[in-house]
Amino acid sequence: xxxxxxAPRAEPSRVGQFQTFARRNPTIVAGASLLxxxxxxxxxxxxIAGDPLFLNPSDRLHGPSSLHWxxxxxxxxxxxxxxxxxxxxxxxxxxxxxxxxxxxGLAIGLVAGYYRRVDxxxxxxxxxxxxxxxxxxAIALVSLNKASVGIVIVAISIPExxxxxxxxxxxxxxTREQPFIEAAIGGGSRHRKIILRHILPSxxxxxxxxxxxxxxxxxxxxxALSFLGAGVPPETPTWGNMIASSRLFLxxxxxxxxxxxxxxxxxxxxxxxxxxxxxxxxxPRLARRM
Amino acid sequence: xxxxxxxxxxxxxPVVAIVAMFVFxxxxxxxxxxxxxxxxxxxxxxxIAQIRKALGLDEPLWRQFLVWVGSLARGDLxxxxxxxxxxxxxxxxxxxxxxxxxxxxxxxxxxxAISMGVTAAAKAGTALDxxxxxxxxxxxxxxxxxxxxxxxxxFAIALKWLPVQGYTxxxxxxxxxxxxLVLPSVALGLxxxxxxxxxxxxxxxxxxxxDYIRTGRAKGVAAxxxxxxxxxxxxxxxIVTVIxxxxxxxxxxxxxxxxxxxxxxxxxxxxxxxxxxxYPIIQGVIMxxxxxxxxxxxxxxxxxTLLDPRIRY
Numbered sequence: 001x002x003x004x005x006x007a008p009r010a011e012p013s014r015v016g017q018f019q020t021f022a023r024r025n026p027t028i029v030a031g032a033s034l035l036x037x038x039x040x041x042x043x044x045x046x047x048i049a050g051d052p053l054f055l056n057p058s059d060r061l062h063g064p065s066s067l068h069w070x071x072x073x074x075x076x077x078x079x080x081x082x083x084x085x086x087x088x089x090x091x092x093x094x095x096x097x098x099x100x101x102x103x104x105g106l107a108i109g110l111v112a113g114y115y116r117r118v119d120x121x122x123x124x125x126x127x128x129x130x131x132x133x134x135x136x137x138a139i140a141l142v143s144l145n146k147a148s149v150g151i152v153i154v155a156i157s158i159p160e161x162x163x164x165x166x167x168x169x170x171x172x173x174x175t176r177e178q179p180f181i182e183a184a185i186g187g188g189s190r191h192r193k194i195i196l197r198h199i200l201p202s203x204x205x206x207x208x209x210x211x212x213x214x215x216x217x218x219x220x221x222x223x224a225l226s227f228l229g230a231g232v233p234p235e236t237p238t239w240g241n242m243i244a245s246s247r248l249f250l251x252x253x254x255x256x257x258x259x260x261x262x263x264x265x266x267x268x269x270x271x272x273x274x275x276x277x278x279x280x281x282x283x284p285r286l287a288r289r290m
Numbered sequence: 291x292x293x294x295x296x297x298x299x300x301x302x303x304p305v306v307a308i309v310a311m312f313v314f315x316x317x318x319x320x321x322x323x324x325x326x327x328x329x330x331x332x333x334x335x336x337x338i339a340q341i342r343k344a345l346g347l348d349e350p351l352w353r354q355f356l357v358w359v360g361s362l363a364r365g366d367l368x369x370x371x372x373x374x375x376x377x378x379x380x381x382x383x384x385x386x387x388x389x390x391x392x393x394x395x396x397x398x399x400x401x402x403a404i405s406m407g408v409t410a411a412a413k414a415g416t417a418l419d420x421x422x423x424x425x426x427x428x429x430x431x432x433x434x435x436x437x438x439x440x441x442x443x444x445f446a447i448a449l450k451w452l453p454v455q456g457y458t459x460x461x462x463x464x465x466x467x468x469x470x471l472v473l474p475s476v477a478l479g480l481x482x483x484x485x486x487x488x489x490x491x492x493x494x495x496x497x498x499x500x501d502y503i504r505t506g507r508a509k510g511v512a513a514x515x516x517x518x519x520x521x522x523x524x525x526x527x528x529i530v531t532v533i534x535x536x537x538x539x540x541x542x543x544x545x546x547x548x549x550x551x552x553x554x555x556x557x558x559x560x561x562x563x564x565x566x567x568x569y570p571i572i573q574g575v576i577m578x579x580x581x582x583x584x585x586x587x588x589x590x591x592x593x594x595t596l597l598d599p600r601i602r603y
Contacts, residue, residue: 131305132309132580135542135545140313140573223435227435228545228549228564258436261433264436265436269431
């Protein structure tokens, strides 16, 4: 750190601190701002857009205009309203899957990494789960139940868990060989305490990075499930559903596909940028390489 | 080596068995009676009882599982509830488009991604490098179906260079076959290219920092052979590993790509099966795709000895 050698200066202002942070971590700031913007739109959807379900058969497949910013779809619904409300589902699913997958993955990974006897069977189970293509597993899980947002969240979380388990386990395996763990065991700490107080903290940084990638992949999988007709019910405005129901009108009304498609790509891009930025910051070893 | 291959094949068995267990349990985890699910919505109680008996659903779960695994081992994936044909036959009939799509995508993507990654690493820090890295993040973020429709709109509808949708069997000519595969392969391959290009660049940067590269440069090895023979060869193991892991992306993507481009392949088969709740097809396709994934990654493991003579089994 060059700053250490410099003479003490006046405390930089909050704005100045933020500017320094933004200059050093442009990807985190760019990704986070885009994501906050989308989240604001999702939260205030009811205020800034009309009714996403309102049908107006006389107003079908109209191009973007001052009345309908993103045009209308084949049933005369406002594409802008549907796109804005679609942000809700995507973000809710993305965040919920990230929380679920990280929570379960962390718990399983800690146990598998720490207790040698459970390690092999648990990891074989995870290998098996990982061998099933995520989208197919999610499709199969959704197809068994009545499609709802909750089912979709669970179905997408299950294939994500093994990846988190592997990450946590690898961190635990290296951490548990450290001298301070030996010292804790020697000092008579209980396993529970060693896991929670001494091992858990070292998993947090990589998990934050992993959470962003889980979120990005969950948003993509949710859209793919909706697109394939295996996601939330088709009348719900989600970006995948919108694209699926408009695909016959690609030639005559491309806006019905490209507005939700662009939003979907932007949100995933924002999450990925944030993930890359966080990884650079939290794992300096990788910063140079990727 | 042969002993190693045999050992590895054996070690695959638990993974495949666990996949089989998941797939088997899928139908049984469903709320409600599997016989009623299979019988469909308009079934009478007699129908359901008949199906339960015929499929052995009145037996204990572990016996049903053993019977099911036994038939799996004989290559029997059951019968489609809708088509009433064996699932193996249905998959076989639709294999050509899917295999064509996957192989063209795989080969083009690997060549393209490795060239991009090597170039980016050789010119690290330049605008070209930043472009490749930007492309990689972008490729990860744009969903297959959005790229697919964009490509159709630009190259098929607006420019009319390529067909909008569909598939032509290779028996009807290589050129029409290829023309139909160009757009789907690009859409499907984008994320795969991004993944491989990224890892290629990262590994190449590590290798290029090694002493023997500096030695090579000092003794006058030309830039190209240095990059391709000395560096890339040493970077091969991680790259090939990611190519294998990334096959999962291709398999998931095939299902979506075939829907976008209306290709009558295995992906369409399973998507149509979801709408009809045709569980034997869903189970069968998952088994086949997972099996391919496991086999590809076994092949990757075995290729390590060829790529890096230091690795011996």
